[in-house]
Amino acid sequence: MTRPPLRHRIITASLLTVAALYFLVPVYWLAVSATKSSADLFGTFGLWFSDHPHPLAYLGAVLAHDHGIYARWFANSLFYAGTGAVGATGLSAAAGYALAKFPFRGREAVFHVVLAGVLVPGTALALPLYFLFSAMGLANTYAAVLIPSMVSPFGVYLCRIYAAAAVPDALLEAARIDGAGEARIFAGLGLRLMTPALVTVFLFQFVHIWTNYFLPLVMLSDSDLYPVPLGLTTWTGYADRQPVLYQYTVGGALLSVVPLMVLMTVLQRYWRTGLTEGSVKA
Template sequence: MHAAAPAPAAPPPPPTVPAPRPRGRRRSARTPSALLSKAGVTAMLALATLYTLLPLTWLLMSSTKSREDLFGTNGFALGDEVHLADNLQHLFTADDGVYLRWLINTVLYAGVGALLAAVFSVAAGYAFDKLAFPGKEKLFSLVLLGVMVPGTAMAIPLYLLAAKAGLVNTFWGVFIPGLVFPFGVYLARVFSASYVPDEVLEAARMDGAGEFRAFCRIAFPMLAPGFVTIFLFQFTQIWNSFFLPLVMLSDQDLYPVNLGLYVWYSSALTQGHPEDYLLAVVGSLVAVAPLIAVFLMLQRFWKSGMTAGAVK
């Protein structure tokens, strides 16, 4: 008698495949986060814009008021155009027109100083990038070290050096330190590496051009965006400089605008001259105008210079 054949084993159940999530739900889950990110960026930009414009708005509104309205009305309330004209006339005639002298001093310190500092920085940055000389990288390390040292920390050593050279309380004691701009040298080397091809310089040397002529005729025009960027940085830094003139100068005829406005503001607070407070407010508004004008005139070169390395 034969044994019954074993029954065939049942086939294993097919593996269960998880059902795909509906795409509409995934999109709806990502949409709120994208909206929140966009809203967050927009809010941060709005706050930054508000932070920038509020002081300027307060200056403009306060400059249109009389001294009584300045302390008796809302800070953002608009005054009268007649008061603005009177305040400007009083600003340029107070103390025998000393504000105009302060403004001319600041233009010389910042305008001429930043122009020469930009020329020196571009020439030094080009030399560090394109020329070979002994100890180049060590010298450039010293330049980077100068970038990390804040300007206020150098005021006292500069005063001691100026005292040795007899430059304290002179125009040159404030003007000469503005010609040194280590960060500008660093930027110039970056711009030189991005803007000036080595092949163009080699072709110029083969045609008989010397290094100085190659720099002036070929490299410098290519470095124009970097030159403008360095000029704007140094112009703003010198224009806003306060501690170095405070340490170096005692003659009010040599003061820059910032130091002169500080004298008026201190006079209003400590010596009981409230009219000097209005002079400080209107003078601050006039002192901001050249900075805005320079940035508006040179913004095309400045934008191209700031984005130079992004497309290399």
């Protein structure tokens, strides 16, 4: 195999380095700033530690502030993002598999409607969703954030495309000949073969829900139901009167990054290869 020219490798390495710095420097700034007091946040160099860093003490203060409200926000975010991502992944897998493997009248029309849903920004739907949930008596409840989070048009699109390419019709037909029902085929074969796509949908939806600010802002008025982004914003709003909230906000933002880093580390191996190699002879 011929190696690319040296200048191409240098350009590629340089671009990747710039991209890595673009994504990692904000995380580094958070890690450094979480060790500082509120005064040091504004009185010291932003990319280096203060003379007396106290990371554990400051993070402990974040968790203890206002009777541990941040821990509740963190648990709310885990509930919204975890449950919503699992639900969205399951619904997307079922819908995408059905659109890919079961021919029926109007299938393409349904798929085009799903594609149209991908193009609609979530902020355009927030107010109509609020009026709908308010009429149902579900506004300012966990369901007001959780139910919309379980719908992912992009997930349906991705699962349909992946199922069409990665789930061989011959394998499904062989399972039917062996007497397997459609539900068993979907659970035993379809979901296994679609694992890389399902992990992608789960991660995208988890990150989307975890970082979602506008939907909880519209739906929720009880601070006990807030997720982390909305809770940290309320702290920022009071920081002019309580400067210590600047430090708490930075510490809370650092803690909120941890679940995303753990998920990316644990689940990235599912992207390296598909699970269909060798399932059907060419």
